[in-house]
Amino acid sequence: MAVNLERHFNFSEIQHLKHNIERSERLHQAQAEHLCFVLRVERYIADPTFQSLVKSKHATNTSYDVYDLVITDGKFKLKCVLWTALNAFISKGRVVAGSVIKLTKCTLLYDETDLNGFNFVLIEDLTVDGTDINFSVNEERIPWSPDACTREQKQVPLASSRGCYVSLWSSFETYGEVWEQTVPDSQSVSDTTVLDCYTLKELSRLGRSIKASSIPPVIVRVLTRSRLRQYAKPQKAEKWPYQISMVIGDRSGSCTAVVWNSLCTKFNKNIQEGSVLLLENYSVKPHFSVYTYANQTKVIKGSHYDIDLNLNPYNPECKVTIIHASAVESCWQLPSLEYELIDRKQLGRLPDNFICDIVGLVIFLGRYERVAPQTTDSLGRRETFWVIRDVELVDPSFVYTGKTFVIKLFRSIQADTLDRLCPGDMLLCSNMRVVHNLTLVSNSRQKRHVYLTCTGETQVTIIQKSRSTLDHPVVNQLITWASSSRGSAVVRAATYGGYFSYPPLPKDLQLYKQLWPENRAMQITQSDQWESVLQSLSYRESRNLIVQADIVRICHHSLKYVHYRRTSEPKMLVDMEFREEVKFQHPDYMSDNGTVLGSTELYSESLPCKFSPHGREHILSxxxxxPSVYSSGLRRAQGASPALAIKPSFSYESVTLMGLNHPVMLHTVFLHSELSLHSRFINVISNNARSRAQSHGNEDSASWRCLCHIDLHQLDTGRTEIILNMAYLLT
Incomplete structure (x- = not known):
C-alpha cells in the first residue's frame, strides 16, 4: 500500500536547504539534519570539470564514478552530488531510488568561473533511514526548488561536462532518453543520388586524395556491428566518448565504418545488422578502427578494403540515411546478411577462438552477476563492471548426445533482449567466440569443456516460433523439434537462477596451477584480508577468492520438503525437515578466539528453480x-520462490576453513549435484589426511591444509554467498 510523503517529511527541508547550508558555513555553526526521499540515483564518469569543482573543498579526488541524487520532501525537489567517499552507499545497493536518507553534512559549492553563480549541494555524509516504505510519489508533479539552477533541472550530469549519464550498474550500457532516439527509414532514394554513388572499391583506390567537399555518397549494407563502446576517462573532458564500429559491404567488397561521438546517440538503436545505409559527407582514412574479428571469411565474401569510413557529427557533419527494405533495389547487388550456423555436434571440432553463429532452445537461464575486469585502470581501481549471465541452449542433437551449448552473455550487447529472455525461448546468437580452455588438455581423449562467449560484435535475437523471418535449415529444424513432444519435454525440465560455475575446475592441483600463466600470477589472499574482501563486494558482484587454509570442520546437511500447503497467494508455503551430521571436526574449531566469517546455511538464492510458464513474471523480475528512477509500487524481487524448488530434497556440505597465521574462520558451502562428486571430495580429503595423521600417530588432530578456490557472490538481500568450488590437499 502506498504511503503519502506528507506523513514523513517536513516541507521546509528542500526549499531552504541551500540557504541553511550556506548560513551554517558562514556562521561556523553545526548543520541541521535534513530528512529526504531519493527520487533518482544517476551515475557518470568523473572528468576534469568535476575535479576542478570539488578541489576547493577536497584537495584530492581519484574516483572514477560520480553519483547525482535527486531528493525531495514531497513539495520540492533538488539535485545534489554525492561525495565520492560515499560511493559505497550506491555500489552496495544501500541507497537506491526509493530510499529515505538523512543528510548530516553538506557543502554548497560554486563554480567560480561561472558569472551566473552556478552552485550545487555536495553531500558529504548521510545515514539511511529506510528503503521498505512504498511511497506514493509522482516525480513529474513535484516542482524544482526555487533556488535550483537551470543545469539541475536538465537531464545531464550536474558537476561534469559529460553529455549524458551512464548505466547505474554496468560500465558498458546506455542509460537515459538521449539513447531512445528513433530515425525514420527513407522510403525512396533518388535516381540522381544512386548514379552519383561510388563503390567501396573505387573509394579504396582514391583513398585520401578525395577532397572533403566532393566526397561521393555510397549505398551499403551493414554486415556486422559492434556494441556501443565507451572510452571515457577521468582525466579527459570528452562530452560524448562513444563509438560504434561496423563492417559494411556493397557489390565490390567490404570495409570498416565507424560512428563517432554524439552521432552514436542518434543511430545506436536504429542501425542494426542488415540495415541498408546511404552515407554522405563522411571522411575516408586508412584503417585504424578497434574493430577486430577472428574469422574474416565469415562476413567477407569479396575483397575487404583497408580503409575506414568515419561518420562524424562535425568536420564534416555526416549524413546517414537508413533505407527501408521496400526501397532497396536488386540492381544495387548488395551482399545479403548470412549466418554461419553450427549445431552442437560441430562445436567440438571447431578451433579455439573460432567465430560462429548458433541457435538453440534455452533450458537454463543463469542469474545476472557483476564481474570486474581482470585489469585495473591507471589508478589501480576496479570500479568498472561487466554484467554477465550464463545460458544453456540445446538443439535437436541433445536427445542423442546430451550435450548443450554453454554460453556467457554480456548484458551490454542488448540489455532489452536479455532482460526478457526466459527458458523455452529460441535464441539466435551471432559472432560468438569458441573457448576450448586448451591449457588443461593434455591428450585428444581428454574431455574438453567447451563454451562460447561474446565478442564485441555479438548480436542476440529471440526467434518467434510462429513467425520467424530467418529462413535457414538449422532454424527450421529447431522450430520443428521444439514443437515436438521431445522438445516440449526438454523445456518442462528447464531451470533458472542459482549458483552456476562453468567450466569446472580441474581436480588435480598441478593442472589448476596451469590456469595461472607467468604474466598473471595466482593471487592467494591471506587470512587477515578475508574480512575486508567480503566487505568490499558490491551489489550482485561475483569474485573468486583463493586461500591457503586448514579445514577444521566438515558437516553434511540435508533438507527435505515434507509438505506443501497451498495458500491464496501465488506461491505455496513449504514445511521442511532439516538434518545435519558432522563428518569431521578439529579440536581448534571450538576455540572462541578470533573472527568467524560466512555462514553454514545454504541460501535459497543459491539453488536453481524449476521453470514454469506461470513463473515467467518471477523470472523477469x-x-x-x-532502477535509477523511483516508481510507486515497483519493488525488487528478492530470493527464489520456494514453490519453484528444483528438487523435493537436497544435501550439501558446509566446510569451515581456518587461517594459518590469524585466528579467523571462514564458513563455506560445498554443493554437489551427484553423490559421486560429494563422495570424492569428502573421501579424498579425509583418506589422505587420515593416512598422513596415522603416520604421525595422531589421527584426531589431523591438519587438512588445502588450497581452496572459493566463489563469492553478493546477493540482493545483502548476504554473501560463499561457495567452495574446489579444495586441493597440500602435502
Missing part, C-alpha cells in the same frame, strides 16, 4: 536491477 529477477533480471531487473534497482
Amino acid at each position: 529477477q533480471a531487473t536491477f534497482p
Whole structure:
C-alpha cells in the first residue's frame, strides 16, 4: 500500500536547504539534519570539470564514478552530488531510488568561473533511514526548488561536462532518453543520388586524395556491428566518448565504418545488422578502427578494403540515411546478411577462438552477476563492471548426445533482449567466440569443456516460433523439434537462477596451477584480508577468492520438503525437515578466539528453480536491477520462490576453513549435484589426511591444509554467498 510523503517529511527541508547550508558555513555553526526521499540515483564518469569543482573543498579526488541524487520532501525537489567517499552507499545497493536518507553534512559549492553563480549541494555524509516504505510519489508533479539552477533541472550530469549519464550498474550500457532516439527509414532514394554513388572499391583506390567537399555518397549494407563502446576517462573532458564500429559491404567488397561521438546517440538503436545505409559527407582514412574479428571469411565474401569510413557529427557533419527494405533495389547487388550456423555436434571440432553463429532452445537461464575486469585502470581501481549471465541452449542433437551449448552473455550487447529472455525461448546468437580452455588438455581423449562467449560484435535475437523471418535449415529444424513432444519435454525440465560455475575446475592441483600463466600470477589472499574482501563486494558482484587454509570442520546437511500447503497467494508455503551430521571436526574449531566469517546455511538464492510458464513474471523480475528512477509500487524481487524448488530434497556440505597465521574462520558451502562428486571430495580429503595423521600417530588432530578456490557472490538481500568450488590437499 502506498504511503503519502506528507506523513514523513517536513516541507521546509528542500526549499531552504541551500540557504541553511550556506548560513551554517558562514556562521561556523553545526548543520541541521535534513530528512529526504531519493527520487533518482544517476551515475557518470568523473572528468576534469568535476575535479576542478570539488578541489576547493577536497584537495584530492581519484574516483572514477560520480553519483547525482535527486531528493525531495514531497513539495520540492533538488539535485545534489554525492561525495565520492560515499560511493559505497550506491555500489552496495544501500541507497537506491526509493530510499529515505538523512543528510548530516553538506557543502554548497560554486563554480567560480561561472558569472551566473552556478552552485550545487555536495553531500558529504548521510545515514539511511529506510528503503521498505512504498511511497506514493509522482516525480513529474513535484516542482524544482526555487533556488535550483537551470543545469539541475536538465537531464545531464550536474558537476561534469559529460553529455549524458551512464548505466547505474554496468560500465558498458546506455542509460537515459538521449539513447531512445528513433530515425525514420527513407522510403525512396533518388535516381540522381544512386548514379552519383561510388563503390567501396573505387573509394579504396582514391583513398585520401578525395577532397572533403566532393566526397561521393555510397549505398551499403551493414554486415556486422559492434556494441556501443565507451572510452571515457577521468582525466579527459570528452562530452560524448562513444563509438560504434561496423563492417559494411556493397557489390565490390567490404570495409570498416565507424560512428563517432554524439552521432552514436542518434543511430545506436536504429542501425542494426542488415540495415541498408546511404552515407554522405563522411571522411575516408586508412584503417585504424578497434574493430577486430577472428574469422574474416565469415562476413567477407569479396575483397575487404583497408580503409575506414568515419561518420562524424562535425568536420564534416555526416549524413546517414537508413533505407527501408521496400526501397532497396536488386540492381544495387548488395551482399545479403548470412549466418554461419553450427549445431552442437560441430562445436567440438571447431578451433579455439573460432567465430560462429548458433541457435538453440534455452533450458537454463543463469542469474545476472557483476564481474570486474581482470585489469585495473591507471589508478589501480576496479570500479568498472561487466554484467554477465550464463545460458544453456540445446538443439535437436541433445536427445542423442546430451550435450548443450554453454554460453556467457554480456548484458551490454542488448540489455532489452536479455532482460526478457526466459527458458523455452529460441535464441539466435551471432559472432560468438569458441573457448576450448586448451591449457588443461593434455591428450585428444581428454574431455574438453567447451563454451562460447561474446565478442564485441555479438548480436542476440529471440526467434518467434510462429513467425520467424530467418529462413535457414538449422532454424527450421529447431522450430520443428521444439514443437515436438521431445522438445516440449526438454523445456518442462528447464531451470533458472542459482549458483552456476562453468567450466569446472580441474581436480588435480598441478593442472589448476596451469590456469595461472607467468604474466598473471595466482593471487592467494591471506587470512587477515578475508574480512575486508567480503566487505568490499558490491551489489550482485561475483569474485573468486583463493586461500591457503586448514579445514577444521566438515558437516553434511540435508533438507527435505515434507509438505506443501497451498495458500491464496501465488506461491505455496513449504514445511521442511532439516538434518545435519558432522563428518569431521578439529579440536581448534571450538576455540572462541578470533573472527568467524560466512555462514553454514545454504541460501535459497543459491539453488536453481524449476521453470514454469506461470513463473515467467518471477523470472523477469529477477533480471531487473534497482532502477535509477523511483516508481510507486515497483519493488525488487528478492530470493527464489520456494514453490519453484528444483528438487523435493537436497544435501550439501558446509566446510569451515581456518587461517594459518590469524585466528579467523571462514564458513563455506560445498554443493554437489551427484553423490559421486560429494563422495570424492569428502573421501579424498579425509583418506589422505587420515593416512598422513596415522603416520604421525595422531589421527584426531589431523591438519587438512588445502588450497581452496572459493566463489563469492553478493546477493540482493545483502548476504554473501560463499561457495567452495574446489579444495586441493597440500602435502
